[in-house]
Amino acid sequence: DAKTTQPTSMDCAEGRAANLPCNHSTISGNEYVYWYRQIHSQGPQYIIHGLKNNETNEMASLIITEDRKSSTLILPHATLRDTAVYYCIVIPNAGNMLTFGGGTRLMVKP
Amino acid sequence: KAGVTQTPRYLIKTRGQQVTLSCSPISGHRSVSWYQQTPGQGLQFLFEYFSETQRNKGNFPGRFSGRQFSNSRSEMNVSTLELGDSALYLCASSEDRVYGYTFGSGTRLTVV
Numbered sequence: 291d292a293k294t295t296q297p298t299s300m301d302c303a304e305g306r307a308a309n310l311p312c313n314h315s316t317i318s319g320n321e322y323v324y325w326y327r328q329i330h331s332q333g334p335q336y337i338i339h340g341l342k343n344n345e346t347n348e349m350a351s352l353i354i355t356e357d358r359k360s361s362t363l364i365l366p367h368a369t370l371r372d373t374a375v376y377y378c379i380v381i382p383n384a385g386n387m388l389t390f391g392g393g394t395r396l397m398v399k400p
Numbered sequence: 401k402a403g404v405t406q407t408p409r410y411l412i413k414t415r416g417q418q419v420t421l422s423c424s425p426i427s428g429h430r431s432v433s434w435y436q437q438t439p440g441q442g443l444q445f446l447f448e449y450f451s452e453t454q455r456n457k458g459n460f461p462g463r464f465s466g467r468q469f470s471n472s473r474s475e476m477n478v479s480t481l482e483l484g485d486s487a488l489y490l491c492a493s494s495e496d497r498v499y500g501y502t503f504g505s506g507t508r509l510t511v512v
Contacts, residue, residue, distance in 0.1 A: 324500065333404075333490050333503030334443070377443075387433060387456050388492075388501065390443035 294378045299395040302372075308365040310394050312378030315359040320382050323354060325363045327374040328393070334377065337363065368398045402426065404493050404504035412510045418479040421507045425472050425493030431455075432474040433501065434466060437488040446489075449474055481511045 295313040302308040314323065324339040338345055338352045340361070345352045351364040365372055377393040405424040413419050425432050433456075434446040445458040449468035466476040472493075478485055488508050492501035 326500075331488075333492070333505050334501075336500035336502065339500060387445040387448055387458065388435075388443075389445065390435075392442060 294380055294391055296376075296378055296391065296394045298392065299397065301397050301399055302365075302368045304370060304398055304400050305367055308368040308372065308396060308398070310363040310365075310376050310378075310396065311360065312363070313360045314378070314380045317358050317380050318382075321380045322382070323352065323358075323361050324379045324381060324388070325350070325352065326377045326379065326388070326390075327372075328377070329371075329374040334390075337376075368396075370398050370400065372396065373398045404491055404502050406489075406491050406504035406507050408507060409505065410508050410510075412512060413481050415481055415483060415511055417481050418477060419481060419509060420475055420477045421489055421491075421509070423474045423476075423491030423493075423504060425474070425491075426502055429493035429495055429502070430472055431494040431501075432468055432472060433492045433494075434474070434476050435490040435492065436460075437490060437506070438484075438486070443490070446476065478509075483511050485509065486511045 322339050322341050325337040326334040328334045338350050340352045354361045375393040375395050377390050379388050407422045431450045433448040435443050437443045447466050448456040452468045463479045468474045488506045490506045492503045494501045
């Protein structure tokens with residue numbers, strides 16, 4: 291499975307958009323980009339996933355570059371409840387377990 | 401729709417004992433995975449079961465085992481507990497990986 295690189299931590303002002311980057315330069319053609327987040331002491335929560343097109347759901351938007359070597363998760367209007375560790379994971383569609391890296395600790399500040 | 405249910409939520413065991421943790425997946429989900437989370441190692445994959453068969457296994461010693469029942473409920477067992485087994489154990493279920501995994505709240509195991 292492709293490895294991912296994320297910044298260790300980021301801050302965002304409440305109400306502003308939070309843009310979380312992820313590099314996955316060794317991604318293969320059949321591998322999807324998944325995003326999960328983990329709020330303190332809870333299990334990880336699925337946010338969104340995509341293959342090559344940009345995706346949007348009620349929680350977030352996922353922007354994948356044309357060469358698929360990087361992506362950005364966008365929380366359009368961050369709230370204090372979005373403070374969490376965000377994990378970017380790359381896996382084959384019908385494949386393996388989730389391999390979690392260190393993730394990005396997002397702190398949303400008032 | 402009920403979420404993934406893990407029991408118990410908290411557990412304290414003594415070194416050398418064994419422990420069994422339980423996971424009830426979302427109705428209709430046949431894939432159940434287990435993860436261990438510690439401050440030092442982060443989230444690590446233990447194993448995955450699908451239709452009562454272990455489909456994938458992480459890099460953990462044989463003291464860690466699991467099984468899945470015909471109703472998709474799963475249990476994991478850790479024998480001869482060590483202090484280093486203290487962790488949050490998370491269970492996740494999926495229809496079959498494609499639509500993402502849903503995690504439970506975990507069982508926090510403390511070994512003393």
